Amino acid sequence: MSGSVRLLVADDSSAFLDATIDVVEATEGFELVGTATSGEAAVALAASTLPDLVLIDVRMPGLGGIAAATRIREQQPATLVVMVTADSGTALARSAAFPVLDKRSLSPSTLAEVWENREFRPHS
């Protein structure tokens, strides 16, 4: 892929969303194209910005993270959708329905790693 990775972040916690934005800015080769604080907004924004990568929080009001992630993947199969969660020990992480990124390890290097490993993900 040429140019930077276009990234959309969805999280209903403004504290964590801000921190994620800082990580994206500090990561070389990534460009933030939008942020959302609900599942519905994430789906709409993904359709209009066509990002390469979506980081989406599992627990969000309204539609919820899983349902939003499922819709984005249906609409745009080329987009890599990664679930972000603070509870990576749960059944969600084991289910392998989506790649999972633990909030406790989010940093420029883990973000880059998720993107680099995309080919090994069953759904990417």
Add this chain to the structure above:
Amino acid sequence: MCAAMSDVAAAPPEAAAERSPLSSVSAATRGPFVLKAAALVALYYGSAKLGYAFNFAGPVAAIIWLPVGVAIAFLSVFGLAFWPGVLIGDLLANDYTALPLGAALGQTTGNVLEVLVAAALLRRLMRRGSPLAGIAGVTEMLVAVAVGTMISAIVGPISLTLAGVFTVGSLPEIIRTWWLGDLCGALVVVPLALAWHPLPRHLPPRRLLVEGTLLVTLVAFLSAIGAMSHDPLLYLVFPALMWSAVRLGARGATLAVAVAVGITIWATTHHEGAFVFHSITHSVISAQLFIAVAALSTLFLSALVSEREAFAVRLGESRAQLYRAAETERLRIERNLHDGAQQRLLALGVRLRLATARAESADPWIPTAFASAEGELSAALDDLRDLSRGTHPSVLTELGLADALKSVAARSAIPVTALELPETEVDLDAEEAAFFFVVEAVANAQKHSAAESIRIGAAFAGGTLWLEVVDDGVGGADERTGSGLRGLRERVEALGGTFRCDSPPGHGTTIAAAIPARAT
């Protein structure tokens, strides 16, 4: 009683007849009124003749005087306005060959007054619900019929004494026999009528039908043995009566009493049974006391049982309410911890890692300090997670999933059958999700389905916990309108599970989930 009200005032604008039971009946309601009054006359006359035919009652003295029970029950249920039916029935039933006309009319006046007073007292009582449903109701019913029958027991004998049928000296004994005879009639027939009106629309469950038939047959058999034998076996019937009171509800209990009393009196008047003593007065009072004791003890026990059952239902409801309140609070705290403090600490961690990366080129002390700060932060997050996990429902921790689900079933106001419960223990997250799924689905069914029964099933197979909650209610549940169902789907899907809601209108609701789980 509501049904009875609408029966009397069949044409709604003329409902005044019911509001003031003693007022004249309007033209519009006269047709059904006359028919019902005629039915009362026939019932009154018929029960009087039945009494004479079986020798329950002589011209003036009776072991049990059934017409008073019939009339009190009729006026209590259908309205006091039907009193002329009592008057006509009583005038027809009088034995004018044995009594002077004046005495017969005096006796009739007493009989009508007795019915009116008892029925008026009972109708006041019935506004609060069935008198048979509690000890207080049965007590007040007893007072109502005791007061009413006392009027007849005073007016009747005095009329007959004035006419010279009795001597003044025999009056107290006559009054006592008269009163007990009327009281027994009321105590047997009134509860029977109140329990069976209106008639149940459906047959009872087969188990109850079989048990009821067996019990009533047993009551009949033991009553016959007791009353026909010269050995003191009379009270053999009591265990069967008590059993009826405990197991069959007011309907079965009142029926059992009627059967026991009927057979006992028939046997007493046709055979030389246990109540046949050298003195007729002695026989009569023994039989009357037996009837009163049998009727009252059965009625009180039956009322006590229904009171206890109603109390158990209320207790179950309030426990469920408490439990739901505790669960709501638990979820609120968990959500606050998760969405508030935990997110801030996680964000702080991210910023620390960013800062650590930048600081690597500066003073070597700085990365060390950042690393130890991150260590503290990690510990704080662990504490927070443990705190959040500490809110894991205690019933699950204590009982495990299968028994926790049984406790959900036991608490439900709608009967819940647990078809299958998991034998394998699975991981906490899956267990908790499964538990909430069933709790919420059952609560939803209770709130919206109007179902008569709920079936729950849970099984672990192939790394998945399969759950199903099925009700036979109204159906038509819609995820788009019910936040409860949406919440369930979110919770299940958050664990990578699948959720299905199938609810065709009129055909019940099936809610199913498959949750990834790990055997532990």
